[in-house]
Amino acid sequence: GAVVSQHPSRVICKSGTSVKIECRSLDFQATTMFWYRQFPKKSLMLMATSNEGSKATYEQGVEKDKFLINHASLTLSTLTVTSAHPEDSSFYICSAFFGGMNTEAFFGQGTRLTVV
Amino acid sequence: GNSVTQMEGPVTLSEEAFLTINCTYTATGYPSLFWYVQYPGEGLQLLLKATKADDKGSNKGFEATYRKETTSFHLEKGSVQVSDSAVYFCALNMDNAGNNRKLIWGLGTSLAVNP
Numbered sequence: 552g553a554v555v556s557q558h559p560s561r562v563i564c565k566s567g568t569s570v571k572i573e574c575r576s577l578d579f580q581a582t583t584m585f586w587y588r589q590f591p592k593k594s595l596m597l598m599a600t601s602n603e604g605s606k607a608t609y610e611q612g613v614e615k616d617k618f619l620i621n622h623a624s625l626t627l628s629t630l631t632v633t634s635a636h637p638e639d640s641s642f643y644i645c646s647a648f649f650g651g652m653n654t655e656a657f658f659g660q661g662t663r664l665t666v667v
Numbered sequence: 668g669n670s671v672t673q674m675e676g677p678v679t680l681s682e683e684a685f686l687t688i689n690c691t692y693t694a695t696g697y698p699s700l701f702w703y704v705q706y707p708g709e710g711l712q713l714l715l716k717a718t719k720a721d722d723k724g725s726n727k728g729f730e731a732t733y734r735k736e737t738t739s740f741h742l743e744k745g746s747v748q749v750s751d752s753a754v755y756f757c758a759l760n761m762d763n764a765g766n767n768r769k770l771i772w773g774l775g776t777s778l779a780v781n782p
Contacts, residue, residue: 557710560708585769589775594671594771594774594775595758595772595775597770644711646711655713657710658703658711658712659710660705660709661705661710661711
């Protein structure tokens with residue numbers, strides 16, 4: 552299957568700093584990417600839908616000014632956690648897909664963010 | 668609302684043991700159901716899926732049957748291997764096309780298989 556690369560796989564940052572997570576589709580052009588997060592003992596939750604060249608669509612309860620998403624090209628979407636706090640510590644996963652209604656999405660390996 | 672309930676892990680088995688990971692769902696319509704697997708250090712991978720009642724998804728020796736009457740999609744494998752050690756996620760979506768775009772996820776079940 553297609554490959555989606557997410558970087559970094561782990562990051563530790565100080566409270567108040569910003570962290571950028573990259574999601575790249577390596578062998579296909581991704582018209583849409585999804586960003587998920589998973590708290591300990593909780594399900595993966597969709598945060599936002601990112602479409603190339605347009606603003607991301609955020610799910611209810613997700614702060615768009617805190618979680619900045621940029622989908623500047625067909626192979627790259629970035630999630631920036633701004634002014635991170637310990638409660639933002641979580642596992643973040645992206646997925647990417649292309650094409651019509653029946654195509655499958657492919658997932659990155661996830662990023663473990665720890666804010667200290 | 669729609670939700671997925673998945674058995675908590677971790678699950679620890681010996682090689683060649685029988686595996687069942689339970690998954691039940693709540694949905695207002697007729698969802699498509701998925702099992703994903705995440706091996707250490709890798710991205711989530713689609714393991715199998717079923718798009719309508721009584722469908723059976725199968726892959727790599729794993730099977731799951733879409734049971735509408737019990738709203739379940741339990742994952743089974745007759746003889747696990749050490750290489751099956753991973754985290755398994757059950758998920759659903761309400762998209763009639765059966766793709767996996769906006770999924771509702773279970774918590775994930777960690778499986779460790781000992782030689």
